[in-house]
Amino acid sequence: MCDACGCDLKPEHTHDSKVVEVHQSLLAANTAMAVKNREHIEKMGAVAINMISSPGSGKTTLLEKTIEAIGDTIRIGVIEGDIETDRDAERIRAKGVPVVQLTTGGACHLDAAQVHKGMHLLEKEEGGAELDILFIENVGNLVCPATFDLGEHHRLVLVSVPEGPDKPAKYPKAFHSSQVFIISKTDLLPYFDFPVEEAKAEALQLNPNLQVMALSATSGEGFDQWLDYLRGVCRNRQ
Amino acid sequence: MHEMSLVQGLLAQLNELAREHGKEKVISVSMEIGPLSGVVIDSFQFGFDILAKDDALTREAKLIIESPPAIYRCFGCGREVEALQRPERCSECSETLFSPQGGDGLILRQVEME
Numbered sequence: 117m118c119d120a121c122g123c124d125l126k127p128e129h130t131h132d133s134k135v136v137e138v139h140q141s142l143l144a145a146n147t148a149m150a151v152k153n154r155e156h157i158e159k160m161g162a163v164a165i166n167m168i169s170s171p172g173s174g175k176t177t178l179l180e181k182t183i184e185a186i187g188d189t190i191r192i193g194v195i196e197g198d199i200e201t202d203r204d205a206e207r208i209r210a211k212g213v214p215v216v217q218l219t220t221g222g223a224c225h226l227d228a229a230q231v232h233k234g235m236h237l238l239e240k241e242e243g244g245a246e247l248d249i250l251f252i253e254n255v256g257n258l259v260c261p262a263t264f265d266l267g268e269h270h271r272l273v274l275v276s277v278p279e280g281p282d283k284p285a286k287y288p289k290a291f292h293s294s295q296v297f298i299i300s301k302t303d304l305l306p307y308f309d310f311p312v313e314e315a316k317a318e319a320l321q322l323n324p325n326l327q328v329m330a331l332s333a334t335s336g337e338g339f340d341q342w343l344d345y346l347r348g349v350c351r352n353r354q
Numbered sequence: 355m356h357e358m359s360l361v362q363g364l365l366a367q368l369n370e371l372a373r374e375h376g377k378e379k380v381i382s383v384s385m386e387i388g389p390l391s392g393v394v395i396d397s398f399q400f401g402f403d404i405l406a407k408d409d410a411l412t413r414e415a416k417l418i419i420e421s422p423p424a425i426y427r428c429f430g431c432g433r434e435v436e437a438l439q440r441p442e443r444c445s446e447c448s449e450t451l452f453s454p455q456g457g458d459g460l461i462l463r464q465v466e467m468e
Contacts, residue, residue: 133468260356263392289392324451
């Protein structure tokens with residue numbers, strides 16, 4: 117029996133084995149597609165924002181109120197990611213902006229290939245090819261979406277007040293891969309133990325470059341800063 | 355549990371490599387999974403153990419994972435330390451803010467086939 121591998125061939129045989137050096141990221145295919153998406157969005161003259169949060173943090177509500185507040189001054193388009201149903205897309209469509217629903221059928225995150233498909237579908241919607249900001253609302257999940265570049269220019273992570281302030285410490289990847297951290301549902305602060313300053317400080321420890329905003333889409337508190345940020349994003353695009 | 359879909363991607367890549375090099379069996383697969391890659395090594399290994407068994411090519415393949423440390427640069431004094439976890443504070447200036455560099459690799463390094 118061969119000592120090297122336990123096979124039944126004679127000891128003097130040589131295994132024709134070969135070591136191939138690959139040194140390539142498992143995410144290489146996704147990243148290549150993300151680069152294409154980014155170029156495509158830039159050609160359109162738009163900026164893409166990838167929204168990541170747990171389910172129920174208020175991503176869709178924030179988008180609804182943002183579209184209402186911004187009116188026609190900034191042209192918004194939305195790609196919605198969910199495991200099932202087109203309910204979120206229906207809510208956005210009711211606000212009168214181009215939207216596409218992607219259903220992942222069980223997958224816990226969007227990837228660049230899905231978003232690529234979504235962009236082409238969005239272009240078939242009225243106004244979907246002439247945008248200033250493309251929002252990509254990721255599947256509600258604070259873990260998996262953080263690993264996948266979709267071709268966005270800014271990544272935004274949301275945590276709502278009822279979820280508690282310890283999300284940055286528990287889900288670090290979402291926070292160090294983002295540029296913006298939004299604490300949402302601040303109208304509920306009187307009913308929950310959510311020390312805003314502590315949560316901010318903890319997030320900044322993970323990522324000192326994070327821009328942090330606290331807001332309520334219901335009461336409108338903090339919305340001016342958010343809208344200023346969006347206007348800035350549009351002004352500074354290439 | 356995005357590790358499963360990442361393992362599926364890895365297995366597809368192994369199939370391509372085997373075809374390209376005319377090999378029928380993967381002996382070992384060396385991966386680098388950094389502490390900031392967002393991938394749980396145990397879950398990745400678990401996914402590999404389950405999915406690799408479904409294919410004659412990878413049924414006996416051994417998965418070797420290395421997790422090199424990230425470099426944390428102090429926001430205060432610029433001192434850099436290598437660590438698997440973010441340091442609490444800088445040993446030079448007591449600053450608590452650091453920016454991590456590297457450590458986010460999810461890289462297929464090497465494949466041994468026969």
